[in-house]
Amino acid sequence: MHELSIAYSLAEIAVEAAEEAGLKQVKALYVKLGVLSGVAKEALLFSFDVAIQGTPLEGARLIVEEVPVKVFCPDCQEARILPAPFPMRCPVCGGKTGQVLEGREMELSALEGGDSNAGDGIYPADCGNSSEYPEEK
Numbered sequence: 100m101h102e103l104s105i106a107y108s109l110a111e112i113a114v115e116a117a118e119e120a121g122l123k124q125v126k127a128l129y130v131k132l133g134v135l136s137g138v139a140k141e142a143l144l145f146s147f148d149v150a151i152q153g154t155p156l157e158g159a160r161l162i163v164e165e166v167p168v169k170v171f172c173p174d175c176q177e178a179r180i181l182p183a184p185f186p187m188r189c190p191v192c193g194g195k196t197g198q199v200l201e202g203r204e205m206e207l208s209a210l211e212g213g214d215s216n217a218g219d220g221i222y223p224a225d226c227g228n229s230s231e232y233p234e235e236k
């Protein structure tokens with residue numbers, strides 16, 4: 100499955116980013132997903148849960164922010180957001196444009212740490228994943 104390998108590399112990047120940021124625990128990952136990226140959001144969410152098992156990210160949520168297609172119109176000299184089904188024409192002047200600025204990317208935009216004020220080893224029962232406590236290494 101395409102999304103599974105993407106989820107694995109995403110998890111890898113996130114683990115490194117969390118280490119660099121000094122996060123002991125990651126509560127949520129924010130990912131920007133372009134609508135032209137070819138990645139199916141539902142499949143990615145599912146794959147992510149599989150990919151983070153046994154990693155420091157286990158229990159983290161993936162929050163996908165879908166990014167619309169943005170093109171640069173040479174006639175208007177402006178960036179325009181294309182509506183589906185993305186005809187590659189400027190929605191304002193109708194001119195042809197093939198210059199996609201956004202909408203193909205998939206990138207990690209932010210990490211939310213979960214170890215700030217909770218205190219060591221204390222996980223309130225209402226934290227959303229009460230049945231599975233994060234494992235100590």
Ligand SMILES: [Zn+2]
Binds near residue numbers: 172174191194
């Ligand atoms: Zn235009």
